[in-house]
Amino acid sequence: MVTPIDPTSAAFLLAENRSQPMHVGGLQLFQPPEGAGRDYVRQMFEQMRDVEAVAPLFLKHPKRSLRTAGQLVWEDDDQFDIEHHVRHSALPRPGRIRELLELCGRLHSTRLAWERPLWEAHVIEGLRDGRVAMYTKTHHALVDGISAMRLIQSVLSTDPDKRGMPAPWGMRASAARSRERSPAVTERDLAEVSVHALQTALGIAAEAAGLPGALIRTLNRSVRNETSALSLYAPRTMFNRSITGSRRFAAQDWPIERLRAIGKASGATLNDVVLAMCSGAVRTYLTELDALPDAPLVAMVPVGLHARQSHVASADGGNAVGAVMCKLGTDLADPAERLAAVHRSMKDGKEALSSMTPVQIMAMSALGQAPAILPPLLRMQGIVKPPYNLIISNVPGPRTTHYWNGARLLGQYPLSIPINGMALNITCTSYDGNMGFGLTGCRRTVPHLQRLLGHLDTEVAALEKAVGA
Amino acid sequence: MVTPIDPTSAAFLLAENRSQPMHVGGLQLFQPPEGAGRDYVRQMFEQMRDVEAVAPLFLKHPKRSLRTAGQLVWEDDDQFDIEHHVRHSALPRPGRIRELLELCGRLHSTRLAWERPLWEAHVIEGLRDGRVAMYTKTHHALVDGISAMRLIQSVLSTDPDKRGMPAPWGMRASAARSRERSPAVTERDLAEVSVHALQTALGIAAEAAGLPGALIRTLNRSVRNETSALSLYAPRTMFNRSITGSRRFAAQDWPIERLRAIGKASGATLNDVVLAMCSGAVRTYLTELDALPDAPLVAMVPVGLHARQSHVASADGGNAVGAVMCKLGTDLADPAERLAAVHRSMKDGKEALSSMTPVQIMAMSALGQAPAILPPLLRMQGIVKPPYNLIISNVPGPRTTHYWNGARLLGQYPLSIPINGMALNITCTSYDGNMGFGLTGCRRTVPHLQRLLGHLDTEVAALEKAVGA
Numbered sequence: 001m002v003t004p005i006d007p008t009s010a011a012f013l014l015a016e017n018r019s020q021p022m023h024v025g026g027l028q029l030f031q032p033p034e035g036a037g038r039d040y041v042r043q044m045f046e047q048m049r050d051v052e053a054v055a056p057l058f059l060k061h062p063k064r065s066l067r068t069a070g071q072l073v074w075e076d077d078d079q080f081d082i083e084h085h086v087r088h089s090a091l092p093r094p095g096r097i098r099e100l101l102e103l104c105g106r107l108h109s110t111r112l113a114w115e116r117p118l119w120e121a122h123v124i125e126g127l128r129d130g131r132v133a134m135y136t137k138t139h140h141a142l143v144d145g146i147s148a149m150r151l152i153q154s155v156l157s158t159d160p161d162k163r164g165m166p167a168p169w170g171m172r173a174s175a176a177r178s179r180e181r182s183p184a185v186t187e188r189d190l191a192e193v194s195v196h197a198l199q200t201a202l203g204i205a206a207e208a209a210g211l212p213g214a215l216i217r218t219l220n221r222s223v224r225n226e227t228s229a230l231s232l233y234a235p236r237t238m239f240n241r242s243i244t245g246s247r248r249f250a251a252q253d254w255p256i257e258r259l260r261a262i263g264k265a266s267g268a269t270l271n272d273v274v275l276a277m278c279s280g281a282v283r284t285y286l287t288e289l290d291a292l293p294d295a296p297l298v299a300m301v302p303v304g305l306h307a308r309q310s311h312v313a314s315a316d317g318g319n320a321v322g323a324v325m326c327k328l329g330t331d332l333a334d335p336a337e338r339l340a341a342v343h344r345s346m347k348d349g350k351e352a353l354s355s356m357t358p359v360q361i362m363a364m365s366a367l368g369q370a371p372a373i374l375p376p377l378l379r380m381q382g383i384v385k386p387p388y389n390l391i392i393s394n395v396p397g398p399r400t401t402h403y404w405n406g407a408r409l410l411g412q413y414p415l416s417i418p419i420n421g422m423a424l425n426i427t428c429t430s431y432d433g434n435m436g437f438g439l440t441g442c443r444r445t446v447p448h449l450q451r452l453l454g455h456l457d458t459e460v461a462a463l464e465k466a467v468g469a
Numbered sequence: 470m471v472t473p474i475d476p477t478s479a480a481f482l483l484a485e486n487r488s489q490p491m492h493v494g495g496l497q498l499f500q501p502p503e504g505a506g507r508d509y510v511r512q513m514f515e516q517m518r519d520v521e522a523v524a525p526l527f528l529k530h531p532k533r534s535l536r537t538a539g540q541l542v543w544e545d546d547d548q549f550d551i552e553h554h555v556r557h558s559a560l561p562r563p564g565r566i567r568e569l570l571e572l573c574g575r576l577h578s579t580r581l582a583w584e585r586p587l588w589e590a591h592v593i594e595g596l597r598d599g600r601v602a603m604y605t606k607t608h609h610a611l612v613d614g615i616s617a618m619r620l621i622q623s624v625l626s627t628d629p630d631k632r633g634m635p636a637p638w639g640m641r642a643s644a645a646r647s648r649e650r651s652p653a654v655t656e657r658d659l660a661e662v663s664v665h666a667l668q669t670a671l672g673i674a675a676e677a678a679g680l681p682g683a684l685i686r687t688l689n690r691s692v693r694n695e696t697s698a699l700s701l702y703a704p705r706t707m708f709n710r711s712i713t714g715s716r717r718f719a720a721q722d723w724p725i726e727r728l729r730a731i732g733k734a735s736g737a738t739l740n741d742v743v744l745a746m747c748s749g750a751v752r753t754y755l756t757e758l759d760a761l762p763d764a765p766l767v768a769m770v771p772v773g774l775h776a777r778q779s780h781v782a783s784a785d786g787g788n789a790v791g792a793v794m795c796k797l798g799t800d801l802a803d804p805a806e807r808l809a810a811v812h813r814s815m816k817d818g819k820e821a822l823s824s825m826t827p828v829q830i831m832a833m834s835a836l837g838q839a840p841a842i843l844p845p846l847l848r849m850q851g852i853v854k855p856p857y858n859l860i861i862s863n864v865p866g867p868r869t870t871h872y873w874n875g876a877r878l879l880g881q882y883p884l885s886i887p888i889n890g891m892a893l894n895i896t897c898t899s900y901d902g903n904m905g906f907g908l909t910g911c912r913r914t915v916p917h918l919q920r921l922l923g924h925l926d927t928e929v930a931a932l933e934k935a936v937g938a
Contacts, residue, residue, distance in 0.1 A: 017584075018548075018582070018584035018585070019548070038562060038563075039562070041561065041562075042561065042562070045561075079487075079488070079713045079714070079913075081713060081714075081715045081912070081913070083575075083715065083912070084578065084714075084715060087575065088561050089558075089559075089561070090558075090559040090560055090561040090562075090595055091559055092510065092511065092514075092557050092558070092559040092594050092595075093507060093508070093510075093511070093559075093594065094507075106552075106553075106556065109553060110582075111582060111584075113487070113579075113580060113582075115486075115487035115580075115714075116487070116714075125561050125562065126559055126561075126595075244548040244550060245548065245550075245553075245584075245585075246550045246552065246553055443550065443552070444548075444550070
């Protein structure tokens with residue numbers, strides 16, 4: 001069966017090259033149930049592998065069809081082999097989190113081959129404390145990072161005694177709801193906005209690595225309007241260089257209660273506190289490397305759109321995001337002042353965003369989804385400074401403890417997509433009282449990435465002290 | 470630096486697709502030296518990784534160059550990252566040979582991406598008996614299976630106390646000798662034979678998945694000549710079907726002394742005994758699946774060429790092979806009769822081979838190296854039966870115990886290339902008194918591949934009994 005690929009998915013496929021694989025990842029840590037034997041991880045792997053039927057999303061692969069003049073299409077893989085996609089892996093000794101992050105970085109560095117369905121899952125044993133890890137990898141042409149996490153959450157349960165639960169790629173009753181964006185869905189969701197031309201343009205844009213038409217005009221307007229969501233005041237930093245295809249990954253979580261207390265004491269949101277943590281950590285990291293610019297760094301922060309703004313987003317919620325350019329206040333020495341600067345910048349950005357037209361929001365959203373095609377566009381416009389310095393996302397997750405066939409989910413950490421000119425990506429997600437940070441960077445462009453974890457930890461304490469939380 | 474790719478290497482690159490990755494592999498088992506600590510495998514991995522300089526062969530990757538009208542060229546990888554190529558892996562519990570073979574099969578199933586140099590090495594811990602494994606994978610466009618094994622042997626030593634030994638991919642004094650075929654070398658070696666046309670034809674051939682010109686004429690002659698090395702009497706078997714890209718690998722070794730005693734008692738060569746073992750094992754395997762054809766199976770057996778025949782081979786010996794089509798006698802119930810049939814067929818085949826002209830030998834050699842391009846050629850000629858049923862190679866290795874920085878090499882096992890229509894490949898290599906068998910098969914087309922190991926073992930005993938060894 002051959003089906004057309006929608007323009008956004010095609011853009012992700014075409015923007016991919018050796019230096020910027022376009023897949024998102026997720027790391028999950030599980031605690032085996034009481035009484036689990038030595039063979040538990042193998043059993044878990046076998047349950048993941050031995051699904052009765054695989055959902056269509058996980059069976060299709062992209063192909064250039066000769067019949068449609070070289071256009072990309074989805075085609076079902078007639079040689080589908082689940083053992084290629086679901087794998088049982090192990091960590092070398094001593095089996096610390098360090099070895100796990102190293103393996104995840106390595107797995108995340110390899111492109112998914114177009115000749116097979118664009119996903120992989122690794123059930124990983126060998127953590128010395130007995131926890132079990134799962135790393136999953138899905139091409140952005142199939143799902144965005146948010147949808148990927150939701151897909152995995154959708155097979156979990158709050159009931160520790162429930163068994164017989166399916167793998168995320170197994171076919172199930174709810175599949176119709178969490179299914180991939182089909183062309184029909186995309187067309188319906190875009191129908192309210194007269195942006196068919198834009199949609200077509202996006203397809204062409206990706207081919208040419210630029211975005212013409214309505215989007216250019218939107219961008220030009222943004223360039224000339226300081227109050228808009230698009231900042232062009234980002235300094236040059238070491239993150240804004242060409243990258244290689246190798247990745248390093250670091251992850252850790254902090255109690256949301258601590259972050260909330262900081263927000264409460266300072267009048268900031270939880271998201272502001274997350275951004276201020278990143279700001280302080282990046283400031284320390286760059287200072288240590290003698291590479292902190294005078295001007296504050298700018299983060300692109302995807303934000304969820306409210307009902308009034310979201311008529312351009314798809315029904316399943318996966319794409320209902322805009323982006324705010326947040327000045328991080330990295331020029332300020334005082335943690336409380338940095339937090340105040342972040343809070344102000346986010347407030348301004350969200351107000352600017354809410355006054356945008358649907359077409360502008362759609363354009364912003366497209367930029368947020370396909371940052372890879374922004375830098376070439378800016379070069380086309382004669383703009384050589386980076387539009388922002390890094391991407392920081394914060395995706396809310398479930399608040400309660402979840403289980404998969406009795407195994408307790410302890411934490412989850414997203415792996416994102418660094419791109420040329422944006423070598424560092426920080427994505428956070430909340431779960432069961434903790435905020436999990438996932439830092440994905442180019443191995444060469446962002447040295448000693450793991451130091452940022454220590455700096456984040458220091459920054460939480462510094463913020464607590466500064467605001468009296 | 471951009472250099473042209475010689476036609477044979479280009480053929481291997483172009484013959485590659487999702488179902489038939491064109492890389493060879495090797496599995497080595499080591500015994501850590503006395504007093505090795507828990508961290509030994511990590512140290513070994515770090516020694517393998519932290520080479521001072523990497524040899525040119527391991528730095529180049531293939532690229533279609535626009536400047537040369539889409540022709541393939543080698544280009545140095547300017548983003549070379551040794552950590553992508555040299556990896557530290559571990560086995561899941563219980564860490565038996567079974568888990569090791571499973572991992573090797575999985576690693577061997579993935580294509581090497583053209584965007585990086587075409588090799589990988591995995592230092593593997595987690596075998597429960599404390600042995601350390603190394604799996605290496607190299608594209609056939611860089612080296613053939615024989616050269617790949619020699620490359621690894623070239624860094625080993627017979628001195629258990631020697632230290633400071635380089636990794637196989639490290640630059641070293643002897644690099645000039647064991648270096649990749651450069652275009653200059655190829656041209657010099659082919660100079661004696663007036664086959665420049667053939668060389669060009671081979672390049673075109675690979676593009677069109679057929680072999681025109683001189684090669685077709687050679688083949689046509691062979692088709693009409695029963696005494697030639699090319700057999701067209703192979704029956705259809707389950708091995709001669711389309712394959713998928715997934716592999717399964719099985720390996721084991723037997724004392725050469727036992728095989729030699731069988732040869733001595735029956736007047737057969739060691740290679741004849743190896744072929745008879747395979748014959749008996751395959752016969753039992755097919756009988757169990759109720760799939761044994763009436764006519765005997767035919768194996769393509771690459772053979773080394775003697776001085777008189779080898780003026781077409783390259784200087785480093787990697788390509789100095791022809792091929793004999795050996796009737797395996799799988800129709801005969803008695804092991805001794807099968808061995809006699811194999812011995813007769815090999816003797817006839819080698820005589821036919823030795824009377825071939827240099828161009829014919831070159832053609833045979835090209836077929837042996839690039840079996841992937843033979844079946845389409847035969848279809849082009851209206852021949853639909855398989856030219857042979859499986860490939861069985863036997864490559865002599867070192868006779869004495871070798872070490873790498875004190876780690877004793879216990880055994881080595883080749884992983885080969887199944888192709889469409891040839892789903893099973895058996896490659897053997899001798900080392901330190903043992904004959905190591907490596908069986909590589911398509912996971913789907915050759916079910917229960919590992920059963921062949923038991924059948925091989927049974928066959929050794931049956932041969933011993935039958936010939937009174």
